[in-house]
Amino acid sequence: RILSGGEPIISYVQLAREALGEPAAKVVFALTLSASLGVCSTYLVFIGSTLESMSCDAETANIVRQVAPDVSEFNWELASAAVLYPLSLIRDYRIFSFTSALGVFAVVGGIFVTLAYGILVDPGGGIGVAINSIETLPLWPSSIADAFGGSFGTICYLFAINFLSFPIMNSMQVPREFDAAISKAVSGVWIVNV
Numbered sequence: 001r002i003l004s005g006g007e008p009i010i011s012y013v014q015l016a017r018e019a020l021g022e023p024a025a026k027v028v029f030a031l032t033l034s035a036s037l038g039v040c041s042t043y044l045v046f047i048g049s050t051l052e053s054m055s056c057d058a059e060t061a062n063i064v065r066q067v068a069p070d071v072s073e074f075n076w077e078l079a080s081a082a083v084l085y086p087l088s089l090i091r092d093y094r095i096f097s098f099t100s101a102l103g104v105f106a107v108v109g110g111i112f113v114t115l116a117y118g119i120l121v122d123p124g125g126g127i128g129v130a131i132n133s134i135e136t137l138p139l140w141p142s143s144i145a146d147a148f149g150g151s152f153g154t155i156c157y158l159f160a161i162n163f164l165s166f167p168i169m170n171s172m173q174v175p176r177e178f179d180a181a182i183s184k185a186v187s188g189v190w191i192v193n194v
Contacts, residue, residue, distance in 0.1 A: 011032075012028050012032055013029045043084075047077065048076040048077035049076075051064060052076050056069075
């Protein structure tokens with residue numbers, strides 16, 4: 001984790017340069033750049049499509065529909081890029097520690113709201129009815145190609161995010177606790193998804 005000059009390694013490019021030389025560092029840089037652009041564009045499309053679906057939902061009285069009715073996906077993506085670009089210029093990730101905690105709170109809240117909706121509203125009737133309706137769902141999709149194509153952006157975003165590991169580790173107050181933090185995070189995600 002330390003460069004030959006005594007500085008900490010803060011990127012995969014530096015790690016490749018130290019371990020495999022300059023040609024490998026260039027390859028890793030190109031791959032990291034491609035992954036970064038792919039993750040960012042996938043995230044923008046995800047934000048745009050989610051907000052567009054809420055903006056065009058005339059049946060519910062959601063707050064997005066009330067504030068910005070019938071806004072196109074492209075306009076949501078453009079507005080999101082205008083907000084996210086300045087944030088991408090910030091070099092000290094410690095600034096985001098509060099928003100990270102807020103994000104965890106929002107995700108946990110979203111899980112509970114989704115569970116409550118599934119139990120009380122659709123299909124309704126309580127936990128027994130909800131479990132029975134889940135048991136009737138097919139285990140595998142009818143078309144793997146459709147299922148994979150419809151979720152590729154999310155899968156790509158979730159698995160390509162690892163290139164931020166070094167900046168996150170180096171932004172921690174105690175970088176030595178990174179391994180334990182990652183283990184806890186991965187275990188938590190595994191428990192929720194299994």
